Amino acid sequence: MIDAGTEPEPGGFPRWLPAWAAAIGPVTLISAVLFYFGYVSSRAQYEYFGVDVDVIGLGTRDYIMRSPQPLLVPLLTLTLLGAGGLLVHLLLHRRVLAVLASPSVSDVVRTRRAHQARRITRAAITLGAFLLTSGIALLFAYETLQEWPAYALVTPALLICGASLVAYAWRFADLITAAAPASEAPAPVDADPAPGLRRSARFLVYLLLVTAIFWATATVAQLTGRGLAREVAADPERLPRVILDTRERLYLRNGIVEETQLPNAEHQEFRYRYRRLRLLVIGEDRMLLVPDVWSASNSTIIVPIDESMRMQFQFQNDAP
Template sequence: MVEEPGRLERLVEAGKAVIPPLTLLSALLFYFGYVSARSQYEYFGVDVDTIGLGTQDYIMRSPQPLLTPLLVFAAAAAGSIAVHAAIRRRIHPGASARTVARMRRMGRAGQVAGPAVLAGGLLLLSGYPLLRDWRLYGLVTPLLIALGGTLYGSGAAIGRLLRPPPAPSGRASTTLVYLVVAVSAFWMTATVAQWSGRGLAMDRANRLGRLPSVILNTRESLFLRSPGVLETKLPASEGQTFHYRYRNLRLLIHGKDRMFLVPDRWSASNATIIVPLDGSVRVQFQFQNQPP
């Protein structure tokens, strides 16, 4: 006899029909790429929304921050499958009473330890107003919630192997636990993406000399105060519209209709210069100082 799907299962199937998997994947890649880019350029004082990057740009930036979480989740999933398979092999019709009792204790331990760890994560979650400035908050809190849910789900899975299939309400409860784990994994991944973006920014700030070198000519003085940026007043001549030249600048990123320039050496006093590509400035890119 085929069991009727529960209400939650029907909602999941309806969600698949409304949001195709490919669309969902693209949305996730876009989000994590956006989080990483926002953290990266925020380090240079730039709001990423002012750059004008498109959806494809953010999707192309997502693999770097997602690499470590995907490897960790894949390893965890492989380990879980291996452990589950090993437990299934030990729980068979001819298993000894001692083995069954040991497996039952393992299941109960997971169902007890899981809610305890989950409660710790929820306690941190409720303390957000006080703990939000803790740097590890965005990683430890979802990690505890995911770990607690995983322990409880594993204990419940072992219990199901030792007794008849659960009622629909039991299946719904287990599905909700897995949903909590998925949301926590999403939170952890977003935190890692944010850290990845900040790490990329700091690495780039430490290697500004590798960015394209720019000479900027302007009509008026920009009154730049960033250390190391050299301003030169060009000699007056007939028909000359550009009167100032700036050196020691590097191209941070090229937006849709503007460029973002930074000094070639990091300093806390530095500022990012937004240069519109509308003819009001003249930009030259210098060759690298490396003979062929």
């Protein structure tokens, strides 16, 4: 007996396959986005210590697990802006659209309110176009302003604000047209000489908005990664303390890490011991160690996880 859920369709595929495909698509997209922002944040964080993140050997899961922190501020910001925009839309709907659509309101009042709404819409489009133009001007001025610290945040912020205003003003103008009195309604859409051009313009504005949001979020992720690195450098005590034994001398010249020569003994393969080291991060087959005091002359030590090194992790100085 064949289960109805697995019975093949005429094309030869089980009936549940399209549903699974529809679910897998968004999950894959979300995972890719989380991976990207986790990677951007980690790259900025470990560049502070002079390490290319690709050297560490972190996996996809590691980057996804590191993404919530750099995404926290952008997500909260977008949520608050979305809530504020929804409140503004509800207010305009009650003050404008509800009046235009109400049969109990005279045509004179509805016409006057439609004129006022269109003036506000034109003002919003003008302001949005100005912000968009300013953001695009900053894009073309990249060679001159690329050293400006706020460039990577101000430019996408202008594009986001401008594109949002223009997109919403266009949408609100459509709602006004649909609710306005017949005497105030413009020519039908079929009479528009370039409806395809208008749709293309709206698509480009939406695409610009999504791209600017992605750019701003990536910038925040970079700043978050650099901020995490500075916090670690300012307080290395939060990192695990490591004692490292090696067979060969490391020739560290920073004056912070303490080197001790181990006594010769039978079956003793390790000759040098190093203290005042901290575990920065552990990858698939290697560890990255840093001195427990930050200095511009410090270097990050890459230690393979094999028999060539011997490590001890010390307890914290916090008695139970």
